[in-house]
Structure formats: C-alpha cells, structure tokens
Amino acid sequence: MVLNDKNDYMDSCCCFDASEYQKAPDQTPCDHAVPVPQIIERLDGLFQKGMEEEAGEFLRDWRTRAHGMGDWRGELSLLSELMGYYRRTAESDAGLDACSRGMDIIKDHGLANTVSGATVLLNAATTMKAFGKALESLPIFEHVCRVYQNNLAPDDYRFGGLYNNMALSYDDVGNYEKAEICFMQAMKTIKTCVQPEYELAVTCCNLAHMYDHQDPEDPRINEYMEQAWEYLNSKNIPRDGYYRFTVSKCLDAFRYFGYFLYVKELEGRICPA
Numbered sequence: 001m002v003l004n005d006k007n008d009y010m011d012s013c014c015c016f017d018a019s020e021y022q023k024a025p026d027q028t029p030c031d032h033a034v035p036v037p038q039i040i041e042r043l044d045g046l047f048q049k050g051m052e053e054e055a056g057e058f059l060r061d062w063r064t065r066a067h068g069m070g071d072w073r074g075e076l077s078l079l080s081e082l083m084g085y086y087r088r089t090a091e092s093d094a095g096l097d098a099c100s101r102g103m104d105i106i107k108d109h110g111l112a113n114t115v116s117g118a119t120v121l122l123n124a125a126t127t128m129k130a131f132g133k134a135l136e137s138l139p140i141f142e143h144v145c146r147v148y149q150n151n152l153a154p155d156d157y158r159f160g161g162l163y164n165n166m167a168l169s170y171d172d173v174g175n176y177e178k179a180e181i182c183f184m185q186a187m188k189t190i191k192t193c194v195q196p197e198y199e200l201a202v203t204c205c206n207l208a209h210m211y212d213h214q215d216p217e218d219p220r221i222n223e224y225m226e227q228a229w230e231y232l233n234s235k236n237i238p239r240d241g242y243y244r245f246t247v248s249k250c251l252d253a254f255r256y257f258g259y260f261l262y263v264k265e266l267e268g269r270i271c272p273a
Contacts (some may be wrong), residue, residue: 008188021112118147134172204228
C-alpha cells in the first residue's frame with residue numbers, strides 16, 4: 001500500500017525526505033569487520049536466557065568496536081539490533097539516538113533504496129512510532145513500502161512486519177481506514193509464513209485496540225482477542241524465549257479488555273512459579 005498523495009503523510013515536522021536519500025550504494029569494502037552473524041547468535045542466546053541487561057551491554061560494546069574500526073556496515077547492523085532492544089526496554093532517548101545514527105549511515109552510504117537499508121529504516125520507523133513519533137514515521141514506512149514492492153515478491157514475509165507497524169502509526173494519528181487496510185494486509189502476508197501464530201496473535205491484539213479507539217462496544221474487539229488467545233494456545237509453536245516475548249506484547253491487551261483468566265494463564269507460562 002502506497003499513498004497516492006504525498007500530502008497524506010508529509011508534515012513540516014517530518015525528519016525524512018526520500019529525495020535526500022538517493023545516493024548510489026557504497027560498494028567499498030571496509031578494511032575491518034566485526035563478526036555480525038556470531039554476534040547475533042550470541043545475542044539470541046542471551047535473550048533466550050532472559051538476560052536482557054547483559055544483551056544490551058553486549059550490543060553496545062560491539063557497536064562501539066565496529067564504529068572504532070570503521071566498520072559502518074557492522075555498526076549499522078548492530079544499531080538496528082539496538083533499536084529493537086531499546087523498544088523492549090522502553091529507553092526512548094537511546095532508541096531515538098540509534099535511529100538517528102542508523103539513518104545517517106544509510107544516507108551517507110546510499111542504502112535507502114536497497115532491501116537491507118530499507119529494512120533498517122523499517123526498524124527505525126517502528127522505533128520512532130514506539131516513542132511517540134508516529135507522524136514522523138509514516139513517510140519512512142511509505143518509502144520502505146516502495147522499496148519492498150520494487151524488489152520483493154508480494155508474499156514476502158517482510159511485508160507482514162511493514163504493514164503491521166505502519167498500521168500502528170496510522171492508528172496513532174487517527175487514520176483508522178488506512179490502519180485497518182494495513183492490518184488486513186499484514187494478516188494476509190503473515191498467514192503464509194512458517195509458524196505465523198506469534199505475529200498473528202500480536203496483530204489481533206492490535207486490531208482490537210484499533211476498533212476500541214473508534215467504538216469500545218465494537219463486537220470485533222472480542223472476536224480478535226479470542227483469536228489472539230487461540231493463536232497463543234497453538235500446539236504448532238514452541239514455548240521458548242520468542243513465545244515469552246510475544247506473550248509479553250499481548251498481555252497488556254488482555255488486561256485492558258478484562259480477560260483476567262487468560263492473563264493469569266499467560267503470566268504462568270512466561271513466569272512459572
């Protein structure tokens with residue numbers, strides 16, 4: 001989904017102008033590089049063990065090393081990981097700083113129209129939305145949408161995250177029509193993925209909140225919360241670290257809408273006695 005009119009999303013306070021990101025991709029190899037795959041593997045292990053504080057220190061340390069050795073590619077990958085980390089820990093200043101630095105690297109090295117660069121921009125826009133900058137995030141989401149549509153198959157799993165997070169920004173600014181369209185596009189894409197239940201549960205909770213913003217009596221609220229519950233009960237997904245993370249994202253919705261028995265059950269799954 002791409003808006004037809006630039007004025008639908010541009011605003012004087014917006015920090016992103018796609019015309020400033022048209023530099024050709026930098027193909028020059030870095031003289032030194034940090035071992036990003038091994039770093040991510042180690043990071044995943046820390047998250048699996050619930051060691052979030054250690055994960056943050058680990059990421060910051062490697063980001064500093066990458067910057068010090070001039071490995072801007074590695075630094076960009078680690079900044080993208082830090083954006084997600086700071087969303088988890090609700091550290092707004094650090095999260096927005098990671099976005100700013102990551103976007104500077106993308107701009108300086110001409111990555112905005114590549115899939116890898118657009119994916120980092122998607123992460124930045126998601127982080128901006130999480131920290132109260134939904135309006136500013138929309139032109140970034142739209143740019144990512146254009147890059148993905150030009151380079152990826154229509155059913156590529158990456159569209160699921162794009163549409164879901166773009167919908168949240170539209171919801172925040174009160175454009176419920178576009179939010180609903182994006183959520184439905186996200187559901188359609190996610191259902192084609194392996195083990196879609198994680199993201200489908202989150203999307204159902206998001207939809208319930210969106211309908212509540214318009215009409216707290218909308219019957220679709222209960223419909224989507226029950227669907228979220230069913231997805232979290234699926235036998236197709238392991239009760240691992242990512243399951244716990246998914247449940248933690250859904251718990252607030254179950255509490256908000258009064259599903260206290262479900263809350264008790266879910267809390268027991270992620271924090272067993």
